[in-house]
Amino acid sequence: MNPFHFGVSDKRLFGVYHPAAAERSGGVGVVVCPPARDEYTLSHRALRQLAGQLARAGHPTLRFDYFGTGDSFGECHEGRTAQWRQDIGMAIDELKSLSGVSRVALVGLRLGGTLAAMTAAERREADVSRVILWDPVVFGNGYVQALRTRHDEFLHAGWRTAPASSEPADGLFGFPLTDEILADLRTVDLTTVTPYPDNRVYIVVSQRTREGDELRRALAERGTEVVFEDVKGLRVWEKDVLLSRELVPAAAIRRITSWMV
Numbered sequence: 001m002n003p004f005h006f007g008v009s010d011k012r013l014f015g016v017y018h019p020a021a022a023e024r025s026g027g028v029g030v031v032v033c034p035p036a037r038d039e040y041t042l043s044h045r046a047l048r049q050l051a052g053q054l055a056r057a058g059h060p061t062l063r064f065d066y067f068g069t070g071d072s073f074g075e076c077h078e079g080r081t082a083q084w085r086q087d088i089g090m091a092i093d094e095l096k097s098l099s100g101v102s103r104v105a106l107v108g109l110r111l112g113g114t115l116a117a118m119t120a121a122e123r124r125e126a127d128v129s130r131v132i133l134w135d136p137v138v139f140g141n142g143y144v145q146a147l148r149t150r151h152d153e154f155l156h157a158g159w160r161t162a163p164a165s166s167e168p169a170d171g172l173f174g175f176p177l178t179d180e181i182l183a184d185l186r187t188v189d190l191t192t193v194t195p196y197p198d199n200r201v202y203i204v205v206s207q208r209t210r211e212g213d214e215l216r217r218a219l220a221e222r223g224t225e226v227v228f229e230d231v232k233g234l235r236v237w238e239k240d241v242l243l244s245r246e247l248v249p250a251a252a253i254r255r256i257t258s259w260m261v
Contacts, residue, residue, distance in 0.1 A: 001052075005072075006064075006094045013087055014071035015064035016048075017098055018055035027058040028129050029101035030260065031091045033112035033119075036079070037147070039237035040069060043109055046236050046248045050107070053257045060099035064091045080184050081115060088119040092127065103129040107256060110237055111137045114188060120195040131195045132202040132256055135235070138211035140188030191218035200225045202259050204252055206235050231255050 002017040020027060032051055034040050051061040066084040068074035092104050104127055108116030113136030120128045137143045191214055195201055201224055205212050208230055219226050233249040 007087075007090045010073065011067050011083075012073045013064050013067060013090065015062055015091065015094065016051070017095075018051045018061040018063070020058050020060040020099070021056050027060075027101070028260070029095045029099050029104045030054050030059045030061040031088065031095055031104055031106050031116075032061060032063045033088055033091075033106055033108035033116040034063070034065070034069075035110035035112050035237055036066070036069065036084075039110050040065075042237045046253065047109065049248050050253045050256060053253060054107075054260060057257055057261050059105075059260055060095065060101060062091055062095040062098070077178060077181070079181070081118075081188065082184075084115050085119045085122065088115060089123060092119075092123075096127065103127055105130045105132065105260060107132040107134065108136065109134040111143065111188075113137070114190050117190060117193050117195045117201070121193050128196065130200060130202060130259075132204070132259060134252060134256065135205050135237075136190060136203070136215070137188060138190045138215050140185040142211060143188065144182060144185050190215055194219070194222045194224060196224075200227050202227045202256075204229050204231050204255055206231065206233050206249065206252065227259070229255060 002019070003014070004017065005012045005014055007013045030051075032047055034047055035043055047063060051063050054061045064087070065072040066079060066087045068076050068079035068083075072087075088106065092106075095104055096102065106116035106120060106128060108114065108131070113131075113133035117131055117133060117136070120131050201219055203212070203216065203226060205228075216226050216228055231249075231252045233251045236249060
């Protein structure tokens, strides 16, 4: 693994490059698009494991933090979906430069999957070979409500350390949730996005949902071939904050790696 910063001077992003195994080099590169906020923290170990497996399978892989998140430049209240889509585009260009590949796959978890699909739809260069969506966020309103519900459950659980009154009304799990950020997230509707009409979209979910079925239908109606698999496993981004960093959804990671191979 090679950690570094890249991008423009005032909005530099932190990335970790996983070179492909030498004996298998030359494959399609992969940019891993993480989720946001507490889901980023909880799924960090899983995405690190995924990147390692993809690199060992011959795919140079880049993990990175969006602007205003993790170890990238910017404050967390500055994060916006439009900026994060630009960040994915910069990560694609950086991976191509680092590895020499001409084709890149986007693998995104939760909101990262949503942003990956939106970026593929907007990208002018024909260099995105496939998009793999891992339990993507389909509707922004439902996503915000789910965050609030998990946050309330966390604060009201008797054995946890923080009473409900200790968290600001405009924050979730210590991350700011301003009116601007809320309005931004609520505009998300993945059923209106066609990542690229001539290629497949791969979707892996840990459980079937109405939103996921709506996404499949919407993509199919617009002529996109959808490869879908329901892989029962750990939803690490929803598990207890104190425990889930040690858990990895191995079945989903294996499935995503096999799709790339």
